[in-house]
Amino acid sequence: MRPDVLVRLQRFVEHGGVVPSPDDGGSASEAHRLLMAILGSGSFLPELLLADIDALPALLADPWLRSPKPPEEIVAAVEAETAPAADFADFKRRLRVVRRREMLRLGARELGWGTTAEVARELSFFADACLQAAWRFCDTELRREYGAPTSQEGDGPPPQFVVIAMGKLGGQELNFSSDVDICYFYSTDAGEAGRVSLHGFYSELSRRITSAIEEQTGDGTVFRVDLRLRPEGRNGPICYSLPATERYYETFGRTWERQALLRARSCAGDLGFGAELLAALDPFVYPRHIEPKMVEDIRALRTMFRAQGDAHGGAGAGGFDVKLGTGGIRDVELVVQTLQLLHGGKRRDLRDRSTMRGLHRLLMAGLVTDREAQMLAEAYRFWRVLEHRVQIENGAQTHRLPADDDSRAWLATGLRYSDLAAFDAAVTRHRTAVEAIAATFDDPTPRPGQAVLRLLDPTQSQEDVEAALAALGFRDLEAAVATVDLARGRVPIAFIEQSVASPDPDRALRHLREVALRGSVGLMALLRDHPQLLRMLATLFGTSDRLSDLLIRHPERWEFVVENLGARVRTLDELRAAVRERLPPAAGESDDGEETLRALRRFQAEELLRIGLQDVSGNLTPAEVSEQLSALAEVCLAEAVAVVLPPLHARYGHPNAALTILGMGSLGAREMRYGSDLDLVFLYSEDGESTTGVDHREWYARASQRLIGAMQALLEEGRLYDVDTRLRPSGEQGMLVTSYRAFERYHLREAAGWERVALLRARVVYTTLSPGVPPEVPSREIESLLARITYDRPIDEEKFRTDLRAVRQRVERERGKVPPGSRHLRFDPGGLMDVEFLVALGQLRLGADPGLRTTSTLAALARLVALGWPATLGEDYAFLRLVALRLRLLRDRPEEVIGPADLTPLARTLERDAQSLAAELDRRMARVRAAFTATF
Numbered sequence: 054m055r056p057d058v059l060v061r062l063q064r065f066v067e068h069g070g071v072v073p074s075p076d077d078g079g080s081a082s083e084a085h086r087l088l089m090a091i092l093g094s095g096s097f098l099p100e101l102l103l104a105d106i107d108a109l110p111a112l113l114a115d116p117w118l119r120s121p122k123p124p125e126e127i128v129a130a131v132e133a134e135t136a137p138a139a140d141f142a143d144f145k146r147r148l149r150v151v152r153r154r155e156m157l158r159l160g161a162r163e164l165g166w167g168t169t170a171e172v173a174r175e176l177s178f179f180a181d182a183c184l185q186a187a188w189r190f191c192d193t194e195l196r197r198e199y200g201a202p203t204s205q206e207g208d209g210p211p212p213q214f215v216v217i218a219m220g221k222l223g224g225q226e227l228n229f230s231s232d233v234d235i236c237y238f239y240s241t242d243a244g245e246a247g248r249v250s251l252h253g254f255y256s257e258l259s260r261r262i263t264s265a266i267e268e269q270t271g272d273g274t275v276f277r278v279d280l281r282l283r284p285e286g287r288n289g290p291i292c293y294s295l296p297a298t299e300r301y302y303e304t305f306g307r308t309w310e311r312q313a314l315l316r317a318r319s320c321a322g323d324l325g326f327g328a329e330l331l332a333a334l335d336p337f338v339y340p341r342h343i344e345p346k347m348v349e350d351i352r353a354l355r356t357m358f359r360a361q362g363d364a365h366g367g368a369g370a371g372g373f374d375v376k377l378g379t380g381g382i383r384d385v386e387l388v389v390q391t392l393q394l395l396h397g398g399k400r401r402d403l404r405d406r407s408t409m410r411g412l413h414r415l416l417m418a419g420l421v422t423d424r425e426a427q428m429l430a431e432a433y434r435f436w437r438v439l440e441h442r443v444q445i446e447n448g449a450q451t452h453r454l455p456a457d458d459d460s461r462a463w464l465a466t467g468l469r470y471s472d473l474a475a476f477d478a479a480v481t482r483h484r485t486a487v488e489a490i491a492a493t494f495d496d497p498t499p500r501p502g503q504a505v506l507r508l509l510d511p512t513q514s515q516e517d518v519e520a521a522l523a524a525l526g527f528r529d530l531e532a533a534v535a536t537v538d539l540a541r542g543r544v545p546i547a548f549i550e551q552s553v554a555s556p557d558p559d560r561a562l563r564h565l566r567e568v569a570l571r572g573s574v575g576l577m578a579l580l581r582d583h584p585q586l587l588r589m590l591a592t593l594f595g596t597s598d599r600l601s602d603l604l605i606r607h608p609e610r611w612e613f614v615v616e617n618l619g620a621r622v623r624t625l626d627e628l629r630a631a632v633r634e635r636l637p638p639a640a641g642e643s644d645d646g647e648e649t650l651r652a653l654r655r656f657q658a659e660e661l662l663r664i665g666l667q668d669v670s671g672n673l674t675p676a677e678v679s680e681q682l683s684a685l686a687e688v689c690l691a692e693a694v695a696v697v698l699p700p701l702h703a704r705y706g707h708p709n710a711a712l713t714i715l716g717m718g719s720l721g722a723r724e725m726r727y728g729s730d731l732d733l734v735f736l737y738s739e740d741g742e743s744t745t746g747v748d749h750r751e752w753y754a755r756a757s758q759r760l761i762g763a764m765q766a767l768l769e770e771g772r773l774y775d776v777d778t779r780l781r782p783s784g785e786q787g788m789l790v791t792s793y794r795a796f797e798r799y800h801l802r803e804a805a806g807w808e809r810v811a812l813l814r815a816r817v818v819y820t821t822l823s824p825g826v827p828p829e830v831p832s833r834e835i836e837s838l839l840a841r842i843t844y845d846r847p848i849d850e851e852k853f854r855t856d857l858r859a860v861r862q863r864v865e866r867e868r869g870k871v872p873p874g875s876r877h878l879r880f881d882p883g884g885l886m887d888v889e890f891l892v893a894l895g896q897l898r899l900g901a902d903p904g905l906r907t908t909s910t911l912a913a914l915a916r917l918v919a920l921g922w923p924a925t926l927g928e929d930y931a932f933l934r935l936v937a938l939r940l941r942l943l944r945d946r947p948e949e950v951i952g953p954a955d956l957t958p959l960a961r962t963l964e965r966d967a968q969s970l971a972a973e974l975d976r977r978m979a980r981v982r983a984a985f986t987a988t989f
Contacts, residue, residue: 061092061099068106084113090164091157093467095446097229098160101153108157115158121171122158124178130155131182135190144190145265148183149272155179160229160445164467169438170409176227177218183275184216184235184321187265188258195258200247202254212251213240213326214258214292215319219282223316224406228440230450232279233266235320237292238330252294259292262321277450282313295330302337308347312390314338315397316406341398351391352494370477371461373484375436375443376452380484382440384491385412385433391494392420402670408433410671413964417670419589422554423961425490430964432483442467454480505550508537529559536566544569545577551587555595557958564594564601571605593669596962597942599727600665603658607770620663621672622681628688632656636692646696650763653692654770660685665727665942669962675935676911682725683716687818689773690714690731690764694819697759701752706745708752711738711831713793716818717780717811721908724934726949727941730777731764734815735790738831753790780811793838800842806856810893812843816908844900853897857890858989871950876974878937878949883978885937885949887985888930892917894988926984929977936974939963 065088066072073084088109091098102108112118117126134151138144159179163172192214196202202212220234221227237259239251246254267278281287284301293301302310314334319327340347376382389411396418397403403418405411409430416426440452442464455461458473465476508521518537519530527533536544548565555561569577580587594601623631635656637648664681667673673681694714718732719725735757743752761776781787782799791799800812820831869880879885889910895917896905904916910930918927937949939962944955951959951974956967963970 058089058093061096064103065092065099065106068103070102070106070109084109087113087161087166091161094160094164094442097445097447098157098164101157101160104153105157108154112158112161118158118161118166121167122175122178124181127155127175127178128182128185131179131186135186138190141190141194141261141265144187145268145270146272148186148265148275149270152179152183152275153273156229163229163441163445169434169441172441173221173226173228173437176229176231177222177225180222180227180233180276181218181320183266184233184262187262188214188216188321191258191261191265195246195254195261199249199254202244202246202251204241204244206241206243210240212244212255213323214238214255215323215327215330216262216321217317217327217330218320219313219317220279221316222320223318224408226408226437228437229444232277232450234279234282236280236283236317237262238295238298238327239292240295240326242294242296252290252292255292256290263291282310295333298330299333302334306337308351308394311338311394315390315393315404318406339394339398339404343395343398348395351394370454370480371458372453372456373480374453375439378484380432380486380488380491382433382436382452384487385429385436388412388421388429388491388494389415396420402672413671416592417589419586419592421490422551422588423556423592423595424554427961428483428486429490432487435479435483438468439464505546505553508549525553526558527562529563533559533562536562539566539569545581547581547584547587548591551591552595554588555591556961557595560598560601560958561591561595564598564605565591567605593666595958596669597665598944599942600662600669603662607655607658621667622677623660623684625684625687628660628684629691632688632692646700646763647768649696650693650766650773651768651770653689653696654768654773657685657689657773658771661727668938668942675931675938676724678938679719679724679726679934682727682729683720683723686720686725686729686731686774687716690733691819693760693763693773694821697763698756698821701756701759705747705752705755706743708737708743708747708749709741710749710753712736712753712756712819712821713738713817713831713835714819715815715835717815718777719814720818721814721816722910723908724910726938728947730775730947732777732780733818734778734781734796736793736796736835737790738793738834740792740794750788750790750792754788757789780808793834797838797842801846806853807860809843809848809897810857810890812839813893813896814908814910815839840906844897844906848897850894850898854894854989857894861886861890861985861989872952875950875952876978878933878940878951878974881978883980883982883985885930885933887981888914888926888933891926891985891988895922923984925980929981932973932977933981936963936970 062072073082073088075082075085091102131148131151135144135147138147159167159172159175162175163169204210204212215238217223217236217238218234219236221231222233222235227233237255239255242251244251249257263278263280266275268274280291283289283291284293284298284305315338317331317334317338319331374381386408389408392415393403393405393411400418403411403414403420405414412421412426412429412433415421416423421429439454443451443454455464461476462473465473468476470476470479505525508518515534518534522530522533522537536549544566548569549562552558552562552565568580572580580590590604593604620627632653636652661682664673664678664685668678694712713736715721715734715736716732717734719729720731720733735753737749737753739749741749743749757778761778764773764776766772778789779785781789782791782796782804800808817832817835820835864880864886865882869877869884871877871881877884892910892913896913899905899917899920902916902920904919905913907913907916911927911934914922914927914930918924936951936959940949940951940955940959943959943962956971960967960970965973
């Protein structure tokens, strides 16, 4: 224990604090651990605690001590404290009181009850909330004193004002002693506020907001405010109108100001006006054409920063400045922001205010290698943790590590390093890695890696080549050696280099070798002339067999990749419009529709490529990926129906009943994964005959068979989807199509409990029209029928649980068998099926609640959590779905089985290591199984 901890503990007792016992167990021991962590952190947090000696039990009971506090909760806390303020002095006092509480909570989270990234976001949310509260209070006061601002622009909107966050606040990466970099803007000078000009009104508003946040009072300060990033810097007016802002940047804007505006966002005031202002500055920040002068400016900035960093470097870890030192935070930010500046004008997908998210976007665009991205990300996380810890020590705005070994050893111990040497070695390792990457901006000429060049030395023995390949991360040495041999002929050396830098070198090299052996001369020239495209493809090839296959088998789709990633999301209507543009004219009744089906497969492949690329790029959430895949399947199904029905009409006449297709399983739930089957049930509205006397059941049986054949046929372009009809009444032994009435009768009288569960995911995905019947009528009828079968009749809950438990045990025995060391994400104990059965029981038990009458497991689970179910169940289900979705992308296979060889590449695509991924899967699945066992 540090000697000063005992001193602080004594002061705590002298102020009336009660020291919890470490041996009482439960909350008392947790309170003791929290108290000792605070007292051992330095002087900053103990001073906050001593200012409010009763804060410890309140902090321990705070629901947001162990999890991130949502922005709306932070806003509510600030508003609740400041709303009763009697005057400006009282407002400032109240703001500082809530700041003291929040800083103590966030400091505790930094010490082990949260993560640094979470704390940085919460600090940013808190700064936003304080600025917003200050704006509202000061604006109200000024309007009372001067009058409301009015515009002279006739019917135009009233004058507007916004606070723009810059720097770490803009990127939502604030630290404990950060200044808040902000700028003030207003919409127009054409108007007044009483007898004061708009510029005078908003200048005074800006000064008061600054004072509310920054002024040092008897209660301290909230944040220091830095206004130097505004137009003209410290020499310019405190606030700018929109027209003046546009004129300034068009005339005088410099490269460093572009870089500063990369992280700009609206944080207080009129956020809609802030969006308008930033949109107006977008062409300045992200020019579509980069002039040589801008490149020279960027290199000059790098030279300047390097000189400054050398002055803050320190001889070793002692005294190193984690922000300004060479290889520190600013070098990581320099790499990310420079590449965003150079390429963001033409690539909107590169734009992101967050350093970490921006780095990920650059990786997916091929502008940094996987290894570079990993090194930069690890270093950035490391530096941010150190930055927070040294600032917690005394609350000062410092970024420098302690120079003396004893102080640094305490810091190392708090971060759980085995000793000071291990900590210092980590500092040196991260500095060296970042410095090497940042230094590449000094020499833009790409040079082949020496390790790869040595592989091509013909005097090397096969043993030496294998050893070198193993050192580079290859596991399939036989295949890699064969590719090295080819590299002296068909395979460019860049293919090997980029494979080494990808998430999975073996997978990437295998796919790039196929490109080299099968690709045209034009394609190889394209990759030679566009090294960034090659980088992106290597990352893609090292991540997804499925998407790689789509590109390699169909080189015509490469143009799609070169130009853009396509739309982030497409609605069902947008997909319908897009597919109809791609398909040939409607087939006649004598046409077999093969050309249409081939075009439909091409469309589906391009859409899968779009969705997958957006997924890999981090632009889609797992839920959005599943929704996009489900919408695509629904559109393809409808178009396939349109192909198969006309020839049947010609031969068997027109039926006098509607065909309804139910989507079941993942399609019905809109939770499809890559490569999912389509679980379909075919129904017709009523018995009868077609216009040529063919019985409806026979007619629609033929239609269903032809539709399944059209969907599953393996054409040159591949197949659309495999179709599974085993969820129909009586399963594989039942008729392929069923009338509405027979379907209802079966489920009311004969169906097993698990079949009722399956119907909870059933929805209408296609309905044909009957003459004179409005299109929504069949769907409404089926929806009503499904409600009667599922929700509108009671359940024998004990029997239901017994039946489902038996089904679950049988599935574990028969379908959950996996090799030793593997996990089945769906069928293993604690897998996705456990959650789905739990949710089904909750839906049927509480089915009167409209919020539970949904086919989406996610939506139903969210409602159950709102009704009191544990939130962890929703979190665990979302995580398992994320891993299952990424596994399907990684491995082109239908089963959700993670083998030992899958863990490392899967973990890398999820930005973590294999050991932590395995541990998290085990922990979450154990928690899910415990909930399942308790219920079933």
